[in-house]
Amino acid sequence: MRHDGGRISAARVGLVNMATRLMRATATELALAGAAPWAVAVAAALAAEGTSPASDLSGQADCRRHLARVLAQTAVMAAAAM
Numbered sequence: 468m469r470h471d472g473g474r475i476s477a478a479r480v481g482l483v484n485m486a487t488r489l490m491r492a493t494a495t496e497l498a499l500a501g502a503a504p505w506a507v508a509v510a511a512a513l514a515a516e517g518t519s520p521a522s523d524l525s526g527q528a529d530c531r532r533h534l535a536r537v538l539a540q541t542a543v544m545a546a547a548a549m
Contacts, residue, residue: 468499468546475499475547480539484531485518493517495539504547511540 469476478499480492494517498510515532522528 468543470547473503475502475504478543478546480514480543482514482518482535482539484525485515485520485535490518492535492539495543499543507543507547508540511543512536514539 468478478496480495480499482490482492492514494513495510498506498513502510513536515535518532518535520528520531520535526534
């Protein structure tokens, strides 16, 4: 994550177990670019957009989508040192 004048200038968010391969949360990255730090929750809500997680013994697809949003918010807030 890069900051510029109190705003997030760029961010990269990676996701695992949300498709058949590793992927990036591009909707979240785009929402964060140029955003003020208070917009992190809104951007993180987009983390599961475009994913297709499988349901298996480790978790259901809807649970994985929820976790992607929650964990993206936690990770971005930690990276932004908020």
